[in-house]
Amino acid sequence: xxxxxxxxxxxxxxxxxxxxxxxxxxxxxxxxxxxxxxxxxxxxxxxxxxxxxxxxxxxxxxxxxxxxxxxxxxxxxxxxxxxxxxxxxxxxxxxxxxxxxxxxxxxxxxxxxxxxxxxxxxxxxxxxxxxxxxxxxxxxxxxxxxxxxxxxxxxxxxxxxxxxxxxxxxxxxxxxxxxxxxxxxxxxxxxxxxxxxxxxxxxxxxxxxxxxxxxxxxxxxxxxxxxxxxxxxxxxxxxxxxxxxxxxxxxxxxxxxxxxx
Amino acid sequence: xxxxxxxxxxxxxxxxxxxxxxxxxxxxxxxxxxxxxxxxxxxxxxxxxxxxxxxxxxxxxxxxxxxxxxxxxxxxxxxxxxxxxxxxxxxxxxxxxxxxxxxxxxxxxxxxxxxxxxxxxxxxxxxxxxxxxxxxxxxxxxxxxxxxxxxxxxxxxxxxxxxxxxxxxxxxxxxxxxxxxxxxxxxxxxxxxxxxxxxxxxxxxxxxxxxxxxxxxxxxxxxxxxxxxxxxxxxxxxxxxxxxxxxxxxxxxxxxxxxxxxx
Numbered sequence: 382x383x384x385x386x387x388x389x390x391x392x393x394x395x396x397x398x399x400x401x402x403x404x405x406x407x408x409x410x411x412x413x414x415x416x417x418x419x420x421x422x423x424x425x426x427x428x429x430x431x432x433x434x435x436x437x438x439x440x441x442x443x444x445x446x447x448x449x450x451x452x453x454x455x456x457x458x459x460x461x462x463x464x465x466x467x468x469x470x471x472x473x474x475x476x477x478x479x480x481x482x483x484x485x486x487x488x489x490x491x492x493x494x495x496x497x498x499x500x501x502x503x504x505x506x507x508x509x510x511x512x513x514x515x516x517x518x519x520x521x522x523x524x525x526x527x528x529x530x531x532x533x534x535x536x537x538x539x540x541x542x543x544x545x546x547x548x549x550x551x552x553x554x555x556x557x558x559x560x561x562x563x564x565x566x567x568x569x570x571x572x573x574x575x576x577x578x579x580x581x582x583x584x585x586x587x588x589x590x591x592x593x594x595x596x597x598x599x600x601x602x603x604x605x606x607x608x609x610x611x612x613x614x615x616x617x618x619x620x621x622x623x624x625x626x627x628x629x630x631x632x633x634x635x636x637x638x639x640x641x642x
Numbered sequence: 643x644x645x646x647x648x649x650x651x652x653x654x655x656x657x658x659x660x661x662x663x664x665x666x667x668x669x670x671x672x673x674x675x676x677x678x679x680x681x682x683x684x685x686x687x688x689x690x691x692x693x694x695x696x697x698x699x700x701x702x703x704x705x706x707x708x709x710x711x712x713x714x715x716x717x718x719x720x721x722x723x724x725x726x727x728x729x730x731x732x733x734x735x736x737x738x739x740x741x742x743x744x745x746x747x748x749x750x751x752x753x754x755x756x757x758x759x760x761x762x763x764x765x766x767x768x769x770x771x772x773x774x775x776x777x778x779x780x781x782x783x784x785x786x787x788x789x790x791x792x793x794x795x796x797x798x799x800x801x802x803x804x805x806x807x808x809x810x811x812x813x814x815x816x817x818x819x820x821x822x823x824x825x826x827x828x829x830x831x832x833x834x835x836x837x838x839x840x841x842x843x844x845x846x847x848x849x850x851x852x853x854x855x856x857x858x859x860x861x862x863x864x865x866x867x868x869x870x871x872x873x874x875x876x877x878x879x880x881x882x883x884x885x886x887x888x889x890x891x892x893x894x895x896x897x898x899x900x901x902x903x904x905x
Contacts, residue, residue, distance in 0.1 A: 501894050528882055537895035550869050557870050558878045565883060566895050580816075581859065582866055590868055608815075 385416075385512035388638060389522040389539040391532060393555025397545045398576045401609070402631070403523040404432040405619040406543075409635035411462075411479040412620070415518040418458070418511055420444065421484040429523045430483045432617060434466045435459065444484045447507055454510045457482050470621030480515055505538045519638070528562060536563055541570040541641050543600065543634070547577045548587050553594070560595050570641050572598050574634050577605040600637035603630040666691060666767060669714050672740040674795060678787040686781065690773040696720075696760040702743070709747035709754045711770040715739050718764035722756045736761070748774045806845060818853045821846060 390403040403419065411417040421429045421444065430440065440459070446452035458480040465472045512520055524535045536542055542563050546552040556573070563571050573595065575587055584602040592599050606627050609618050619628035666688040670676045676687065694713070696702060702713060702720060715737055722735045722743070734756055737743055743758055748771050778785045812820055882888060 537891050553868050557875045561879045567899055
């Protein structure tokens, strides 16, 4: 049953490029021939569906329906590989085994979930069902920034936790707490990813310093790039511009995920 | 200084030989402005040119002067200069046989944008605006050829601008590889497109300097210093883990992980 790995992507603060990284990581792992699911549990501000070219009208049932018990996980999985559309990067995913499990972006449903709270066992059962129903190798979870209850649930159930941070002291401070929490919750594989590093810094040094600070591996240091900002949310950057420095470093992180036993 | 006498000898064997007729038409044909003209149009133009002779240091035109004629260098070299803010002479370009100077003055009313000084004995053919306009009135074919010449140059300039945009984007992306690949095209000494070449040379010098500066900066990378407030870290950790919710979660997670490892 526990065949597939749950990989949570988290950041303490917003704006680290978490959703973009999650979508690109999932896509790279799917490109490597794995069966991959992406769950958007950032219920307060879901956005990853946009990166996969999905608009609200195309979305059917969402994770919210599942958490309310009004939909089965089967009904929610949206096969990205069958609906790649026109975007240049996305189109490379044609025929790949990648499913998106979106959250509802309808305000009323969001507030209802927040009011009711999410049960750990219900969420965990849902994730395990997702893995077994779709025979997944990896299930990526795009979490909400910060350490609220839903995020703690995601961390608690993860096999792999990737914490994304920018190389500044505010992010480092927040990350230190998340690292402590992840250890307290016995997450078996913890790795860090530094994003939006200014090119003027020595990336190798950043990696060494942060690894030493947290005693945890840094799977990649990715540059701040206006190219990514320009690409905005219309496409998967690492597939569209595979030779870009950001994309190369991101593939390194995907390799680190694939290397987890 | 210039004499204003006709440069063109209409009746062979009479008078002092100045410049051979064919030389003048050849010079006109070499210029970008007139190279599309038919032979008889060139002859009509050539008849209207006058000869200006200059010794080294003579000024052909001065920046700010009212300009009303075009000069075609027949013999010798001139320098095109301006002054910088300190009043020092700045050489913008040098022009030699076959090159034209001030041709815009035939069409617009603007003052001369630079000063032109002879670097040695120089013979230049002068075509004044009045004369030129007279020809344009009489010969539509000349008008068309001149317009065609201008549009060709405009197109050429546009091409260069497009390439410059492409290169600028490459520089912005930190890709300087085009410098090595593109170098040969700006070394074509015999090209008619001196201004474009000048611009490109300046551009390439700029790119090399930017690259040098960037390489220099890379060597002295700024060092980041990371600080974690350990007291705050502990406080925040305890705030989160001190709740009943967390205690339950930790217990549930523990059970879950035990189950997973058993499977």
